[in-house]
Amino acid sequence: MADPIRIALAGLGTVGTGVVKMVQTHAQMLTARAGRAIEITAVSARSRSKDRGVDLSGYVWEDDPVALARRDDVDILIEVMGGEDGPAKAAVETALKNGKHVITANKAMLAHHGQALAELAEANGAALRFEAAVAGGIPCVKALTEGLAGNQITRVMGVMNGTCNYILTQMEDTGADYADVLKDAQELGYAEADPAFDVGGIDAAHKLALLSATAFGTRVDFAGVKTEGIDKITLTDIQHAAHMGYAVKLLGVARMNEDGLEQRMQPCLVPHSSPLGQLDGVTNMVVFEGDFVGQCVFSGPGAGEGATASAIMGDVMDIARGLNIPAFGVPATDLEAADLSASGATAAYYLRLTLADRPGTFAEAARILGEHDISIDRMRQYDHAAVEAPVTIVTHAAVPEHLHRALAAIDASEVSLATPVALRIEAL
Numbered sequence: 001m002a003d004p005i006r007i008a009l010a011g012l013g014t015v016g017t018g019v020v021k022m023v024q025t026h027a028q029m030l031t032a033r034a035g036r037a038i039e040i041t042a043v044s045a046r047s048r049s050k051d052r053g054v055d056l057s058g059y060v061w062e063d064d065p066v067a068l069a070r071r072d073d074v075d076i077l078i079e080v081m082g083g084e085d086g087p088a089k090a091a092v093e094t095a096l097k098n099g100k101h102v103i104t105a106n107k108a109m110l111a112h113h114g115q116a117l118a119e120l121a122e123a124n125g126a127a128l129r130f131e132a133a134v135a136g137g138i139p140c141v142k143a144l145t146e147g148l149a150g151n152q153i154t155r156v157m158g159v160m161n162g163t164c165n166y167i168l169t170q171m172e173d174t175g176a177d178y179a180d181v182l183k184d185a186q187e188l189g190y191a192e193a194d195p196a197f198d199v200g201g202i203d204a205a206h207k208l209a210l211l212s213a214t215a216f217g218t219r220v221d222f223a224g225v226k227t228e229g230i231d232k233i234t235l236t237d238i239q240h241a242a243h244m245g246y247a248v249k250l251l252g253v254a255r256m257n258e259d260g261l262e263q264r265m266q267p268c269l270v271p272h273s274s275p276l277g278q279l280d281g282v283t284n285m286v287v288f289e290g291d292f293v294g295q296c297v298f299s300g301p302g303a304g305e306g307a308t309a310s311a312i313m314g315d316v317m318d319i320a321r322g323l324n325i326p327a328f329g330v331p332a333t334d335l336e337a338a339d340l341s342a343s344g345a346t347a348a349y350y351l352r353l354t355l356a357d358r359p360g361t362f363a364e365a366a367r368i369l370g371e372h373d374i375s376i377d378r379m380r381q382y383d384h385a386a387v388e389a390p391v392t393i394v395t396h397a398a399v400p401e402h403l404h405r406a407l408a409a410i411d412a413s414e415v416s417l418a419t420p421v422a423l424r425i426e427a428l
């Protein structure tokens with residue numbers, strides 16, 4: 001049997017303790033599958049005395065994660081501390097410079113430094129793997145780099161933030177407002193005390209940037225992801241969308257258009273009957289479309305001790321078996337920066353206009369839409385008070401820029417009493 005593969009674990013929080021439990025629970029099975037023992041040699045965290053509910057007595061303790069990363073008795077550094085710079089990045093760079101493989105769950109670090117770290121890994125003959133950084137337990141990075149490697153990927157979509165999906169589905173199911181559901185989510189431990197990273201779409205945009213680079217063979221471009229959170233989504237829009245057969249999701253979409261790469265993380269409408277439309281609670285879903293395979297849908301837990309440990313151990317097993325696939329599927333030095341799509345693909349839109357309740361106002365709004373090449377597919381008007389007439393419209397496919405100009409014109413007109421709401425409808 002080959003020599004054991006030796007792991008250093010930097011971080012013993014939710015993900016790190018999950019990895020310890022998995023290695024300890026499945027030691028025999030992992031050895032049989034890898035053809036060699038999988039051993040944790042040394043660990044690091046901030047507090048040595050904290051009770052983590054796992055037995056760490058067999059492992060060397062290092063206070064400094066950088067010292068951990070350069071130990072001679074280590075083949076793989078698993079970085080699960082978090083933080084886009086600081087000790088996490090320093091430890092990862094040290095490990096790679098010393099020719100050690102790195103596995104990380106740290107999407108923030110990779111979204112900002114993925115290219116440089118992938119190049120450093122390759123220059124030193126080491127692997128850099130990050131399955132746990134995207135959609136938790138769903139093996140979506142492996143799906144792209146291995147199972148779907150023969151396809152040209154045409155579109156990547158995903159609901160990749162469980163907190164946001166929980167909030168949106170709870171609002172629809174219970175009729176509660178955003179602020180109330182967010183408070184519940186915080187009490188249940190689904191949302192952080194400072195939820196800005198989640199509800200602002202940033203966490204999910206980090207993940208989309210990584211998937212997009214892997215799918216399209218481009219350099220990670222987090223700054224090129226148009227990001228919008230769910231904090232402005234109202235119960236009214238969720239309910240009106242539901243009446244028209246749609247669910248509101250914080251949806252990531254990446255696709256290569258004729259004029260370049262489009263990457264968006266924003267609230268979108270999807271058909272209620274579709275797998276994405278039916279996705280409830282904190283579960284994640286990732287959808288890939290390939291030119292030969294068609295559409296593949298993956299769903300599963302996007303976070304938590306077990307799910308992330310599972311993803312990390314998948315990467316450990318690959319390395320133990322001698323598989324070293326480039327981090328983003330092609331050698332990092334061959335990756336090129338993508339031209340970003342200026343306009344974005346055409347799409348149907350859900351619109352909510354608040355018009356003055358008097359004759360001719362809808363005709364005027366429809367005239368402005370028509371003038372900008374926006375054609376109406378369906379419209380509804382709900383019960384309303386005397387002064388304001390809320391009108392909900394679903395358009396036919398429209399050029400995003402035309403739509404935004406039309407809405408600006410409606411907003412500036414005297415028929416509109418409130419800024420129009422527009423949500424993209426993603427065709428599935």
Ligand SMILES: NC(=O)c1ccc[n+]([C@@H]2O[C@H](COP(=O)([O-])OP(=O)(O)OC[C@H]3O[C@@H](n4cnc5c(N)ncnc54)[C@H](OP(=O)(O)O)[C@@H]3O)[C@@H](O)[C@H]2O)c1
Nearest residue numbers: 011012013014015045046047080081082087105106303304
């Ligand atoms: N939680 C999830 O479900 C999940 C899912 C996907 C990806 N991730 C990613 O996985 C990473 C870890 O997440 P987590 O939820 O496990 O975080 P966590 O529970 O907060 O754990 C972080 C760990 O890192 C240690 N640490 C922090 N700063 C350190 C430093 N300067 N030196 C040494 N150790 C340090 C902490 O030590 P102490 O315990 O002593 O404070 C703790 O053990 C993050 O990048 C996160 O984005 C998490």
